[in-house]
Every structure is written in C-alpha cells, then in structure tokens.
Amino acid sequence: MSLKAKLTMGILSAAAGISLISGGTYASFTDVEQAQASYAAGTLNLELKNVTGKTIGTDLFSSTLGNLKPGDSVEKTFALVNSGTLSIRDVFLKATYSEEDYVDGADPASAVYEKIDEKHKIRNSADDFADQITIEVSSGEILPLKLVWKGTLKELHKDSVDTGDLTDNFYNYGLPALPLADADPVHVKLTFKPTADNQYQGDALKKINFQFFATQHLGTNFNDGEDIEWYNGAQHDVPKPPVRP
C-alpha cells in the first residue's frame, strides 16, 4: 500500500499568547503559526512464493494429494516473502481442517466407495485420519534446513498449538522489508504414516488449511529526527536466549 496515503493531521498549534479572554472583543497584534506533519501507517504483508518466484495461489501443493498409500510423503520448499513496508518479526504456521471437509472411505458418498473391499469399509473420524498424517516444517537459509516442528495434523489443528516461529532460523530472525524485501525458504513435508491400516482406505480431507500468521515488531519510542520509515522497514528480530543445558 502506498506510503503516501497521507493522513492530514492538521495540527493547529495556536501561537503562544493567544488568550481567549472571555467576554468582550478586543483587538491586539496576533500571529498564528501553522506546523504540519504527515502521518502514515505502514503495511504488514506476508506472501508465499514458489522457488520460481511465482506467488502461491490457493493451493500450497500444486500436486493433487490423492490416491496416497501408507508410507507416501510429499514435500515442498517455498519462500516466505515480505511484500509489505514493515518488517515482519515472526511467522507461525497452523494447519487446520473441519469435520465437514472429511469424507470417510466407508461413506457411500465417497468417490472411491466402490473401490474398497467390503471388509475394509470401516468408519473413522476426521481426527482419526488427521492423526495418520505427519507434518514436518523446517526453515533456514542454508541446507539442510532446520526442523521447526514435527507432529501430526491432528496436533497442529489444536487451538493451542502452532509450529513456533519459522523465522528464527533466518540470519536476521525475521523478514525485513528493507533494504530489499526479504525472502527465506520454508519446507513442508506431509507423510501418510506407514502404520496406517486398512480402516483409512479411501479416507479424504477435502481441505487442509495452512495458515501463516505474520506479526509486527513491538512499537518503538522514536525521538524526533530519527528515520522512522527506514527503521520500521529494516528492523531485525533478536535470537532467542540459549536453551538451559
């Protein structure tokens, strides 16, 4: 968004010496000085891009994740890109699904119902199926990327759970917007657990949502004269303190 979306803040500072004396009119020499300042908020905008530089649209994976067998995994590396004007401090990832998007293979509504042997038409819940899908998320700027979170889709779906900050493995621990829009890699791998058994045949989640939450840095107390625009764009995060041995 344009930085020039200016808010006009007419600061009318009445010159010293204006005294509004109640009551009667009175004439004297007066002077009024006007000072102005523009005031513009920045933008916080995270974008997901393919390694080719193309923005990822609605689907994280371009492959259709269908007809999977236990043991199969599918992985993808892509970039978190700062497309705003403010530095991004943290990026958390959550994966969620809804009960309505789950189709049990044993449900006659399933597209593969006829393709499942009668004895394997066993009912499950969305949670049961999500428990069979392992998610590994890694990030970093040098290979191999460092693991940020590993668990099941069922765990990551919980309200209280997220992957933790994906940007802590980057050099500047964040995603600054200046001097150049920062873009750093993240890797997501989904594995259909090799231990998943016949009851999961044909099960499907029509939609798994991968939500990336970007947060701003805390506010800074600026003194007049500082280059606020630059500072807020180029701000780096600080590393977490070392872990207690």
Added chain:
Amino acid sequence: MSLKKALGMGVASAALGISLIGGGTFAAFTDTETVSNSYAAGTLNLELKTIDNRGTIASNLFTSTLANFKPGDTITKTFLVANAGTLSIKDVKVQAKYEGYLDGSKNGDLEGKLGASAAENSAADFASQIKVEITSSDVNDRHLQPVWSGTLEDLQKLWTDDLTKNTDNNSLPAIPADRDKVRIKLTFDEQAGNTFQGDKFENIKFQFYATQFSGKNFNDGDNVSEFNARQTESN
C-alpha cells in the same frame, strides 16, 4: 489468494508506542496467509474373478463339491486375480488353512461303507496327502510358470511366492486395471493309503494377500495419484 491481500489498515491506533494496557486486547498489525490442499488416501483392493472376468468369486473358490475323491484324482481351478482398487498392488501371495477335519473312521454316516483298513488319522496326516500346485501367467497365458508346489500341510504354514512375479509387469497396477491368471491344482496323492478313506475337511480356506508398494517420497508437482495407480515392479 490475492497478492495484494492488503490488511485493512486500521490507522486508528495512532498512539506512538503501542501501550499494552493490562488485560485489554492487543491490536497490532498482523497478516494471515491461508493456502489449502485436499488430502486423500487411496484404496487397495484385490478381487478374485472368474476366468471370463465377469463374475466375482465370493465364497467358494471351486464350484465343484470336492467330495468322494480317490487317490490320484486331481482338480484344477483357473481364475483371475484383479485389481479393483485405486492403488497398485505389488505382490499377491496365497496361504491355505484347513479346518473342520473329520476322520472317516469316526464318521457315523460312513458306517459300513469304509474298507476294512480305514484307520484313525490326524488333520495334518490328511493334509499331507493333498498336493497343491499353483501356477500363474498373464491373462493371455504368457509367462506361465509354477509359483509354488507342496502339500496342503505345508501351505498351511507359509505364504507362497508372489503370484505376479512372472507376469509382464510383476504386479497388478490399478491403471490400466490389471489382472493375471492363476491356476490351483489339488491332487489327492496316489500313494494315499486306505487309512484315509472317508477323511474330510469341512473347509479349506484359500487366503490371498495383496500388498502395497512401499511409500514413496514425492516432490511437489509430481502426479501422485496417477503414479500410485500405475506403479509396477518393472517400471
């Protein structure tokens, strides 16, 4: 998702230095990008079909009643193993389980019909007199090869080799839907002596065990669904 998924720029919080007032909600600029994907498991489903591929063999492998056999008799059944699922089948193995053994010498119904030397046997003794030979081939009879041969007693304890191992693609892909021909021949050993007169199994269960290919690491962009349906041991 819109590239310019601009945040509503609530400029409202004009205060310099965001003050976190105890307990209050904390408003700040955040951006959430959501992308999604579907995720679906395939199905692994082996079917036994009649040789003309029209009927499904549900309960009895042999339509004949296997009764009143004499030593030296054989019976052969030819049928198809077919892929009725969405995932490729790598191997198909067979095991036979016999149950409900009834010794001829103890069968009241046969009283007076048994020869003089009918004697008591065990189920294992009787199963050792039944020879099982299994061969497999492509549907057009190419690559016809023996897969396993032994006694029913042996086959109770182990799985045969892969029935698809000699066929064109050594497997049963789902696309194009593959099927292979299997022959099972049972022979009542001509050496079986009189002690086995009247012996009987209520049921011989042939179990066909189909296995998936081991999991694969896909990279985004791969056609996962089709790969898993077309996978064979020869490609």
